Amino acid sequence: MIVAIILCVIILIAILLYNSIVGKKNQIDNAFAAIDVMLKKRFELVPNLIEIVKQYTNYEQTTLTKIVELRTKAAANNLTDGNRNQIDQELGAQVKSLMVNIENYPDLKANSSYLNLQRTWTESEEQIAAARRSFNAAVTNYNDAIMMFPGSIIAGIFSFQKSTLLSNTEEERKSLNAKDLFQ
Numbered sequence: 001m002i003v004a005i006i007l008c009v010i011i012l013i014a015i016l017l018y019n020s021i022v023g024k025k026n027q028i029d030n031a032f033a034a035i036d037v038m039l040k041k042r043f044e045l046v047p048n049l050i051e052i053v054k055q056y057t058n059y060e061q062t063t064l065t066k067i068v069e070l071r072t073k074a075a076a077n078n079l080t081d082g083n084r085n086q087i088d089q090e091l092g093a094q095v096k097s098l099m100v101n102i103e104n105y106p107d108l109k110a111n112s113s114y115l116n117l118q119r120t121w122t123e124s125e126e127q128i129a130a131a132r133r134s135f136n137a138a139v140t141n142y143n144d145a146i147m148m149f150p151g152s153i154i155a156g157i158f159s160f161q162k163s164t165l166l167s168n169t170e171e172e173r174k175s176l177n178a179k180d181l182f183q
Helices: 002-056 061-075 081-104 106-110 112-147 151-157
Strands: none
Touching (some): 002 151, 061 081, 112 151
């Protein structure tokens, strides 16, 4: 009788641990989907930004072409998570460069449409950063659950794999020098 009770307790603990790990894994998927939603919002803002900039400047065609190309690639449904993240990073760098170079155009900076779009863009970037923090928190929580005892036993039995945190590239870690962008 005591053996049966101990066995039931062990099985119950295993079930609770398994469900907890699955829940944490689902939180990662949810957090990644939130990042995807924020990136889609960013990709939808890009054409508006380009159109407003075109109205006021004769900005380098190659930069605008690159931004449009990256946006089109990012909107494609057949991207892997890694490709989408790489394109997101490239697009972010191109748009940051565009925003800094726009400082040369006082009429554009004063335009209410541009100012509204810039506020929306800033808000979008903040939401993306928050979604990435949420994703990394979910990944850390999940990784802790599958690596710490007794969750590691259940994770090993059911082949749960460690998830990877989102991180910046070496290029993104470098500090931005606005003077270099104007040369």
